[in-house]
Amino acid sequence: MALDPQAQALLAAFAGMPALDFTQLTAPAYRAILAAGGAFAPGDPVAAEEDMLIPTANGSIAARVYRPVVDGGDGGDVNALLPLTxxxxxxxxxxxxxxxxxxLCRCLAQRAQTVVLSVDYRLAPEAHFPAAVHDALDAVRWAAANSAxxxxxxxxxxxAGDSAGGNLAAVAAQQLRHGDVTIAHQLLLYPVVDCATEHPSYESKGDGYFLSADQMRxxxxQYFGPAADHAQRADPLASPLAAGDLRGVASATVISAEYDPLHDEAEHYAARLAHAGVLTTHVRWPGQIHGFASLLGVLDxxxxxxxxxxxxxxxxxxxEPFRLR
Structure with a gap:
């Protein structure tokens, strides 16, 4: 279908900004540009937010816990235990x-009635692949072992995760499927699942729709560094789509966006999961651009x-919240 009118208006506003030169752009400069951008709606009110540190094999990383207001209650009952995302x-x-x-985390926590643990994994290029993957796996393992x-x-x-975070969520679901952690579901919002191959949507949706093919490159x-080769980018720790066997991976919900250069790989991954016998729901959001789920207050x-x-x-x-006895 046609581009959503609200998304079209947003893109028109972005069109007046100076174009980024990705041949010269540095990560600190890019972060500064994002920091100067406007804020979106704050999401649903929740009962509590708590900052914390998660111990990993490479030192502590920051995280934040979002606790929803419990359905039918005031959110103050510490004995009402909810599942974790x-x-x-x-x-x-x-x-x-x-x-x-x-x-985004507030809305997921409140609407799904789940505690959300948001993980601040190490970023590139200061920490190249597979640093973020190691942080993600360590965080999930730690969370599973420390429910109390x-x-x-x-x-x-x-x-759960969006874009690059969807990549880490998908990798975690694959890598931990036969271990001590039981993953009930993976929620992937327009995920990066193939770092080695450019699918046709890079060409058809790679310019003029917020996320560009040049930006993804x-x-x-930045993620892999100058010494990385194709084999490293095709490693299933980087490209979950490249995994040979997807049997036994947790059930999945994959949301892709019609006007996103990543939509082909996201949809291919959803199809592969389903073919492997994984209970999979895929929704292609019509008329939408990459990152749209975060744009609360701007996009319905x-x-x-x-x-x-x-x-x-x-x-x-x-x-179904239950209480400690």
Missing amino acids: VFFHGGGFVSCGLDTHAN DLRVRPGPLAV WFKD AADHALTTAAHALRHALHV
């Missing part, structure tokens, strides 16, 4: 963090997509 933010492996994705400290329901948890160069579709995503999480996690 571990969330990884997008930003091309280079930018963004806890604050940029707080609105997190005051969440022990047992199966969900992983720059992100990948953001609110609708987060409700859809939260419903999937709630169903997969069998949300």
Whole structure:
């Protein structure tokens, strides 16, 4: 269908800004540009937000816990245990963090009735691949082993992420499927799942729709560094689409955007999961651009997509708050 009118208006506003030269752009300069940008709606009110540190093999990383107002209650009952969702933010492996994705996390927490643990993994190029992957896996393992400290329901948890964070969530679902962590669901919002191959949507949707093909190439160069070869980019730790066997991976909800250079790889991944016998729901959001779910207050579709995503999480996690005896 045609580009959503609200997305079209947003793109028209962006069109008046100076174009980025990705041959000269540095990661600090890019982060500064993002920091100077406007804020979007803050998302749903939640009962509590708590900053914390997660120990990993490479030192502590920052994280934030979002606790929803419990349905039918005031959110103050510490004995009402909810399931956990571990969330990884997008930003091309280079930018963004806890604050940029707080609105998205608040909505998922409140609407899905899940505690959300948002993980501030190490960014490139200061930390090249596979640093972010190691942080993500360590964070999920730690969360699963420390449900009492997190005051969440022990047992199966969900992983979720958007864009580059969707990559980390997908990798975690693959890598931890046969271990001690039980992942009940993976929620992937327009994920990066192939760092080695450019699919046809790079050409058809790679210019003029917010995220560009040139920008994605720059992100990948920052993530892998100058010494990386094709084999490293095709490693399933970087490109979950390249994994040979997807059997036994957690059920999935994949939301792609029609006007996104990543939509071909996201949809291919959803199809491969389903072919492997994984219970998979794929929704291609019509008329929308990459990153749209974060644009609360600007795009009506953001609110609708987060409700859809939260419903999937709630169903997969069998949300039904119970109380300690």
